[in-house]
Amino acid sequence: MIRRIGPLCVGAVLFTLFQPTLAATAIGDLAPDFTLPAASGGNVRLSEHRGDVVLLTFWSSHCAVCLAQLEALSQLQTTYRSAGLVTLAVSVDDDMKSATQFAKSHPERFPVLFDRLKEVGRAYGIEAIPTTVLIDRRGHVRYVQSDYHGTDNSYVARVRALLDDPL
């Protein structure tokens, strides 16, 4: 019995020790800055949106829930754009083609960015998609939601609260 379990335990310990550590961004931390290429062309840098409320969402074109959330976020962006809301949709797809096709077929009203190397996802400690990160006008992470239900719009209230908070 011990002979069977022994290697498993050693394997588990080794896996724990050597698995890549995720530097999860905690609430209140300064949001890690990044520059990513956009589907529409050009590059987008997060720090250039300091002063706006940024809603960062990590998604994949293979995730049906993500697509439903993007539709909802599109409406949210349309409503609060003038109040200073900026939505950035970061695709974590391995294949940029499928993400590009999606971006073209769904002309959302926010930039679709490609995190092909998953560097931004790692910086934010993303473990599931969709994950939504709310960043305030000062560039601090204020809210992280790692799931989406069509009826759950709790982040809408938080967006409103952050928009009401002056710089």
Place this chain on the structure above:
Amino acid sequence: MTSARFFRRTVATLTVALCLTCQLASGAEPPATPPAAPAAAAPASAATVPAAAPAGAGAVATPAPPAPAVSAGPDTSTRALDEQIQDLKQSVVDLNRDLFVLEEELLFPANTQVAVFLSMDVGEFFALDSVTLKIDNHEVSNYLYTPREVAALVKGGVQRLYVGNLKAGNHELVALFSGKGPNDRDYSRGASTKFEKGVGAKYLELRISDRVRSQQPEFEIKDWE
């Protein structure tokens, strides 16, 4: 790299500590009498005594101060406090600058420092998207440019793209530029140079300019002596 992170953390901690000191000075010290306005603060404090004391005794012991002195007191003290806060803020900025210079000197000493700058002239035939830098066949920088940054470069800005350390001797720098070229086509070009790193700091400049005759962009690397 670990020491660099440690140094940056220390610098950040010191800056935050100084900022907190500023906030404490502004938040906790309003009751204290500022040195600049002792005369104005005295009548103000005296004016509060009669209000707390019994009416009859207070009226006999301390006469009421003149009205203008009471109204001028808080204004003067607030102004003095503002000046103190501004002085502290200025000190924070100066300290931050000094620490930045110190950090640069410690992390990148002049005898090993190599800095690469990037500048653009006109930019009519080339819209910059990214630059990849390789030194001795090792990628040291891969920078993506936003439209704002490109606009700043076109206006005459110079960006320090890379700063690092190299030992003395011969080295090779390769820069790969990508973006949109003439007729809005994807455009990638490379430029390379071999340079000798001596005792002092080495400065290299990547220049992107328009060659009007051929209607093409031109990429060159200049060695600042």
